[in-house]
Amino acid sequence: MNIQAVLFDMDGVLIDSEPAWQKAELEVFNQLGLNLTQTDVEQTIGLRIDLVVDYWYKRRPWPKYDNAQTTQAIAEKVVAFILKEGQALPGILDAISLCKSFGLKVGLATSSPHYIIDAVLNRLALNNAFDAIESAEHLALGKPHPEVYLNCAKALAVAAEHCLAIEDSFNGLVAARAASMQTIAIPEAKFANDAKWVIAHHQLTDATEFGQVLNQYQLD
Known part of the structure; x- marks a missing residue:
C-alpha cells in the first residue's frame, strides 16, 4: 500500500x-x-x-x-x-517529525471546534506542523461520518486510499475506515483489549510504535 x-x-x-x-x-x-x-x-x-x-x-x-x-x-x-x-501524548511529536522526514503530508482531522484546535496547537507548539487542518465543527455530521477525513484528504490533495489515519476512539476509527483510509488505533489503555479494535489495520500501545507501522508501507 x-x-x-x-x-x-x-x-x-x-x-x-x-x-x-x-x-x-x-x-x-x-x-x-x-x-x-x-x-x-x-x-x-x-x-x-x-x-x-x-x-x-x-x-x-x-x-x-x-x-x-x-x-x-x-x-x-x-x-x-x-x-x-495539556501535554503531548507519548511519541506523538516524534511521529509528526518522522512523517515530515519521509516527505509525507500531514493533516489534522478532528471533531473539535477551532478554538479548541487553537488551544491545543498553541499549548503543544504545533502551529506550523500540519499541511491541512479540518474540523467537523460546522459539518452536518461529525464522526463516525467520514466527511471530515475526506475533507482533510482533499485539502492535502491526496486520494483517501493513500492516507493513513491515527485514531484513539472507535467512532473516529469507523469514520476513517468509511473514508477508505488505512488506520491505526491507539485506544486508551483501559479499552485496549476490546475486540472492536479489530477493524483497525494496526493497533498500537502509543505513538512511540508508529515508526514500526510506517515501515510496512511504500512511501512517496
Missing part, C-alpha cells in the same frame, strides 16, 4: 484531553440533573460535543434545553484544562 499522507485525530491522539472532556461532561450534565456516570460518558468518546449534548438530551431530557449553551459550558472547561495542563 502506497501512503502519501498521515492524518491525525486530535483529542486522545495529540493530547491527553479525553479525560478532561469526560470530567467536563460529567460536571455540566450532572449540574443539569442527569446523574451520569463515568461509564455513561465513555459511550460517546469521539462524537462531536454538540452531538454528545443531543445524545443525552434525547435519553434524559432536561428543562430549558439549549444545545449551544451546554456545548459552550463543556468546551470552556476543556480549554481551561488544555491551556493549564
Whole structure:
C-alpha cells in the first residue's frame, strides 16, 4: 500500500484531553440533573460535543434545553484544562517529525471546534506542523461520518486510499475506515483489549510504535 499522507485525530491522539472532556461532561450534565456516570460518558468518546449534548438530551431530557449553551459550558472547561495542563501524548511529536522526514503530508482531522484546535496547537507548539487542518465543527455530521477525513484528504490533495489515519476512539476509527483510509488505533489503555479494535489495520500501545507501522508501507 502506497501512503502519501498521515492524518491525525486530535483529542486522545495529540493530547491527553479525553479525560478532561469526560470530567467536563460529567460536571455540566450532572449540574443539569442527569446523574451520569463515568461509564455513561465513555459511550460517546469521539462524537462531536454538540452531538454528545443531543445524545443525552434525547435519553434524559432536561428543562430549558439549549444545545449551544451546554456545548459552550463543556468546551470552556476543556480549554481551561488544555491551556493549564495539556501535554503531548507519548511519541506523538516524534511521529509528526518522522512523517515530515519521509516527505509525507500531514493533516489534522478532528471533531473539535477551532478554538479548541487553537488551544491545543498553541499549548503543544504545533502551529506550523500540519499541511491541512479540518474540523467537523460546522459539518452536518461529525464522526463516525467520514466527511471530515475526506475533507482533510482533499485539502492535502491526496486520494483517501493513500492516507493513513491515527485514531484513539472507535467512532473516529469507523469514520476513517468509511473514508477508505488505512488506520491505526491507539485506544486508551483501559479499552485496549476490546475486540472492536479489530477493524483497525494496526493497533498500537502509543505513538512511540508508529515508526514500526510506517515501515510496512511504500512511501512517496
